[in-house]
Amino acid sequence: MFRSFAVRPSARGAWVSLVLAASGIWLAACSDEPVVPLIEEIEDTSGLAIDQELQLQLSLMGIDGRIEERFTAMLGREIDQALAETGRLLFFDPILSITQDNSCSGCHGPNVSFNDSKSISIGIQNNGVVGPGRDGPFNLRRAPTIINAAFYPNLMWDGRFAAESLDGFDNSQGFRLPQPEGYSLSDLDHLLMAQAFTPVTDKIEMAGFDFKGDNDAIRSEIASRVDQVSEYRTRFAESFPEVAAGGPVRYEHIARAIAEFEFTLIRADAPLDQYARGDTAAMTPPEKRGALLFFRDPAACFECHITLGYANQMFSDFESHAIGVPQIAPSETNAVFDGPGYDEDFGRERSTGDTGDRYKFRSTPLRNVAYQPTFMHNGAFVCLDNSIRHHLEMRESLESFSGEHLEYRLRAKRGPDEDMIQLAHELARIPRGRLTLDQFEDLVAFVEISLSDPDAHPDALRYLIPASVPSGLPVHDFDYDAPPRECR
Ligand code: HEC
Ligand code: HEC
Incomplete structure (x- = not known):
């Protein structure tokens, strides 16, 4: 054999x-x-x-x-630090969940190197804790880390979000997402921007079951909630001329900001x-x-x-x-x-x-x-x-x-x-x-x-947790004191 x-x-x-x-x-x-x-x-x-x-x-x-040092060359530009900062705040802000009780960071926590703190994700109806004490109904799978995800040609446990070019930085052959999005987000510059359109519409992750309306309606609702927070409006106006000119914050702006934050999470110097x-x-x-x-x-x-x-x-x-x-x-x-x-x-x-x-x-x-x-x-x-x-x-x-x-x-x-x-x-x-x-x-x-970059250690990521977020909603409680597992 x-x-x-x-x-x-x-x-x-x-x-x-x-x-x-x-x-x-x-x-x-x-x-x-x-x-x-x-x-x-x-x-x-x-x-x-x-x-x-x-x-x-x-x-x-x-x-x-040298993959880490090639990142900006692959992106074709420098990271926009102001936009990334807006993205960081949004990533931690429960304003992105219709139920207002979860954020990206609820499942991708800095205290677990932006992985899931549980074996299987807990989305809506959680108790605000990110760590072993997180409680609420379980979803299906665990959240993988978003660190270095900018380098991936496809995303998710089954690769169902994919750049057809096999390069997340290249939209020339389209970004394929599950329906109803399909190829509709292919004009964005990076696969992570397209991906950022979807967690907010997932009922068990962030949207809940009460809101009536399709994915676009959910995203419009979230964008208008964000638009009503003056700090976000100011920030988006600095990054996008159409917002500065008086136009509304659209979900695309939010997705771009979140992806920009994810671009700052390259940790590939092990x-x-x-x-x-x-x-x-x-x-x-x-x-x-x-x-x-x-x-x-x-x-x-x-x-x-x-x-x-x-x-x-x-x-x-x-x-x-x-x-x-x-x-x-x-x-x-x-x-x-x-x-x-x-x-x-x-x-x-x-x-x-x-x-x-x-x-x-x-x-x-x-x-x-x-x-x-x-x-x-x-x-x-x-x-x-x-x-x-x-x-x-x-x-x-x-x-x-x-x-x-x-x-x-x-x-x-x-x-x-x-x-x-x-x-x-x-x-x-x-x-x-x-x-x-x-x-x-x-x-x-x-x-x-x-394979471990010391800068991806939870302690090295703690500084990313904001003391408060612009919506005024509570930031989750990130448990940094969970006892280490006894493995060997
Ligand atoms: C046949 C393909 C294949 C080979 C060969 C393989 N792996 Fe994997 N590996 C996978 C798949 C698929 C997963 C994810 C499985 C899942 O989550 O259900 C995985 C997951 C893992 C994980 C867990 C990662 C995580 O984030 O949970 C580790 C660690 C790992 N592999 C290490 C190894 C090592 C070390 C070897 C060599 C002994 C190896 N793999 C060989 C396919 C493979
Ligand atoms: C309820 C928990 C939960 C929330 C909230 C959540 N995610 Fe995830 N995330 C997951 C799970 C679970 C997966 C894997 C799903 C699968 O493969 O079926 C995932 C996958 C991902 C991936 C793909 C990573 C890879 O290795 O391919 C990215 C990127 C990501 N999420 C970003 C985000 C962003 C950005 C937000 C906020 C807008 C967010 N997530 C909110 C649970 C969550």
Whole structure:
């Protein structure tokens, strides 16, 4: 079983092996020989050897440690700081929810590096807390971070918000959103601007069930509420001549401001990047060994968490795959779960309607992943190492998953495993537990430390929380004192 996996034809893999073989460093194992022991040999050689090897591997993967500094060039202009500041205030202001009790920051909190503070989002009817104590009806999935999202060619757990050009900065082929928006937001300059039109219309996230009217009506209502706040009017007048000339604040202005704030949330200068730029002391020996494991069989993480080309060094192929994540469903929810027991999430099938997309989720971009409180689309794991172990031993992970680490209301229902196992990606179905314990630790160290930009740590983001917001509505209570999880 292992063998067929190791020799799996893969254009990219073959190319990498070839180049490495040509440089005399690495011979791809096309036999029953396990690939991994080579890494042990690497350990025995001098530090210099592993650095040479890793530098070469990174250059093959297109990792040059300079993606962050390229941001403004990709945007084609400097960030508009005044507009970004307006966007920051809006991001934290419950005025954007018709129910006035939630904001973007309610689900994307700075205290959790702009991820969700829960395994599954809680939207409307929350208790104002962002942290483990957040309470209210659960939605369907957890909110991924918005840090670095400006680099993504598509958004959401199933990539259903997409730049057809495979480049969020390029609208020339249109931005595809689910209906009713469709392609209608394609004249905006960046995918994040289009995305910012949608959370406010989502009933369970921000809009609530009482307002009568379609998405456009919801957005007009919000824009007119914002227009009535004099500080927002002044701010928008400074950024947009049509508002200065007396015109109303429109939702497009709001969306542009929010996206501009998101542009300030680029945090892609991690130890790996410093290392790629030539500072060989930026990573520890375990991280370096872990990096080589990440980019090779049998761990083969790079097969889905890619860095080349349109991936913009974000560690995702931005495609959806089924990897059999344990299905959990809350006891109290305002979302409609899938399957006969209403305890499943069919993943990409929900937006494409194609049963072939069942259980598929977008490979998660991995930068700064260690700062998350939970992992996977439903936060089924609360420890990074378990989310990685799951990839290597899907069946075992499913069998041993007790859900005990989850809060009571998320332990009520557990969706079935068997169909999910059958439909899982070949790499998920083949156990890849061939890593030794030490190797596994190295792999975790790489993902945990080398990919973490210290500026994306919750403490480094605290300054972004406004003391008050222009609407005068209460800013959420961001819990910075939640006890760290006991993971290892
Ligand atoms: C109720 C919680 C909630 C609120 C409020 C919320 N989001 Fe989200 N956000 C989510 C969830 C859940 C997802 C993933 C949804 C999915 O994939 O089905 C998401 C996804 C995103 C993404 C895509 C990230 C990626 O990795 O692809 C962006 C960007 C984003 N939200 C921005 C915003 C902005 C801007 C606001 C405010 C206007 C906002 N969100 C409000 C829960 C929320
Ligand atoms: C077959 C494609 C594939 C391969 C190979 C793969 N992953 Fe993933 N990975 C995914 C998908 C898909 C998700 C999201 C699954 C979900 O949320 O349901 C994911 C999620 C993750 C997460 C959780 C991220 C988060 O924000 O919750 C981590 C960590 C991760 N992968 C690390 C790895 C590592 C390390 C390897 C190598 C051992 C690896 N992956 C191999 C597809 C893959």
